Amino acid sequence: MTTFTDRLWKSVAPIWEKTHQHPFVTGMGDGTLPVESFKYYMKQDYVYLIDYAKMFAIASTKAYDLETSAKFAGLQEATLNGEMNLHRQYAERFGISRAELEATEPSFVMLAYTSYMLRVAHQGSLAELVSSLLPCMWGYWEIGKKLAKIEGALDHELYGEWVRTYSSDEFGELATWLIGVMNELAEGKNEKELARLEEHFLTTSKMEYLFWDMAYRKEFWPC
Numbered sequence: 001m002t003t004f005t006d007r008l009w010k011s012v013a014p015i016w017e018k019t020h021q022h023p024f025v026t027g028m029g030d031g032t033l034p035v036e037s038f039k040y041y042m043k044q045d046y047v048y049l050i051d052y053a054k055m056f057a058i059a060s061t062k063a064y065d066l067e068t069s070a071k072f073a074g075l076q077e078a079t080l081n082g083e084m085n086l087h088r089q090y091a092e093r094f095g096i097s098r099a100e101l102e103a104t105e106p107s108f109v110m111l112a113y114t115s116y117m118l119r120v121a122h123q124g125s126l127a128e129l130v131s132s133l134l135p136c137m138w139g140y141w142e143i144g145k146k147l148a149k150i151e152g153a154l155d156h157e158l159y160g161e162w163v164r165t166y167s168s169d170e171f172g173e174l175a176t177w178l179i180g181v182m183n184e185l186a187e188g189k190n191e192k193e194l195a196r197l198e199e200h201f202l203t204t205s206k207m208e209y210l211f212w213d214m215a216y217r218k219e220f221w222p223c
């Protein structure tokens with residue numbers, strides 16, 4: 001039986017393929033990524049995660065059952081106090097203070113990406129919300145697994161920690177859980193509704209690509 005996420009996987013393939021070939025992503029795997037781009041990424045990602053964690057909070061309030069509601073609430077906590085520790089640790093290594101991290105001015109792409117997701121979260125159904133945040137989780141897992149296969153990537157003194165985090169079994173379980181939630185929520189939906197979910201999924205997948213690209217170029221507001 002093909003699932004709804006099989007359909008998503010098929011339609012997103014060219015976007016994710018392009019993402020996997022982006023020099024930011026390949027550079028974390030082979031160590032050629034300029035450190036200044038990585039620093040920029042960490043700072044933008046830190047403020048991205050503050051917004052992203054709110055998606056989990058909204059998902060928790062929209063969930064139809066206690067178990068799913070509790071899981072999303074836990075994910076909000078895990079993002080703010082778990083995943084963001086990775087960023088705080090990197091910042092410490094780079095001599096970037098907590099205050100400086102939090103004061104990061106959001107780039108255009110970061111702002112567009114989280115604003116889009118938060119709009120979907122506030123205006124749409126739980127299925128729409130999940131379809132818009134799924135590329136972030138599933139896409140990072142795919143990148144993590146891909147990079148982990150490159151010799152030396154897991155042990156790289158700078159980027160190894162990133163690769164270990166997103167290729168871990170623990171992270172894989174989380175992504176698999178969310179994929180399952182997406183399939184459950186898609187059940188019984190008509191084609192018009194499914195097409196809307198697919199559109200959110202493709203849009204935020206493109207934004208993931210743009211996020212790597214803006215970080216690679218250390219993009220900033222022109223005025």
Ligand SMILES: Cc1ncc(C[n+]2csc(CCO)c2C)c(N)n1
Pocket residue numbers: 045048049052075078079083135136137140208211
């Ligand atoms: C641009 C961007 N996209 C995806 C992630 C990955 N991510 C964000 S929240 C979360 C769930 C667990 O906290 C994961 C895996 C990121 N960090 N930055």
